[in-house]
Amino acid sequence: MSDDAPEELGTLARTLSALLERVNGLLQSQARFVAEAAHELRTPVTALQGELEVTLRRPRSADEYREAIEEALADTRRLVGLTEQLLTAARAHTEPLVVAPIPLRAALDESLARFASPVRSHGLKVVFGDQGRRSADVRVKAHALSRPAE
Numbered sequence: 412m413s414d415d416a417p418e419e420l421g422t423l424a425r426t427l428s429a430l431l432e433r434v435n436g437l438l439q440s441q442a443r444f445v446a447e448a449a450h451e452l453r454t455p456v457t458a459l460q461g462e463l464e465v466t467l468r469r470p471r472s473a474d475e476y477r478e479a480i481e482e483a484l485a486d487t488r489r490l491v492g493l494t495e496q497l498l499t500a501a502r503a504h505t506e507p508l509v510v511a512p513i514p515l516r517a518a519l520d521e522s523l524a525r526f527a528s529p530v531r532s533h534g535l536k537v538v539f540g541d542q543g544r545r546s547a548d549v550r551v552k553a554h555a556l557s558r559p560a561e
Contacts, residue, residue, distance in 0.1 A: 452497075459487065462483060
């Protein structure tokens, strides 16, 4: 063994340690991604399930069934979009969701319209306290407005 062996072993040990830290970081990142993906998919799937269960609780007119099916189809399209975002993020090794400025009032109105039937069926009412008179530079995950609070 040469006199440089201990130094070479130290260098090798440091290199392996750095590699293991990187692998550990990647595993943690992957675990966060999977948890976020599961959460983001679970919520709209649960909402869709709830909408369909409410629809089946009593007989409805053809128009009411059509409206319920259209809402379910819209939710399904949002799920497909979310799935595509997650796949794109997984392929690109980026964060799973893009945070971007949105017109908050319009997004809230759209979200409220989607959940109007389930909200009414539980005897609830949603009211905007300021009647939309306030403005702010608000940044939220737009997809978060597409699901009810948990």
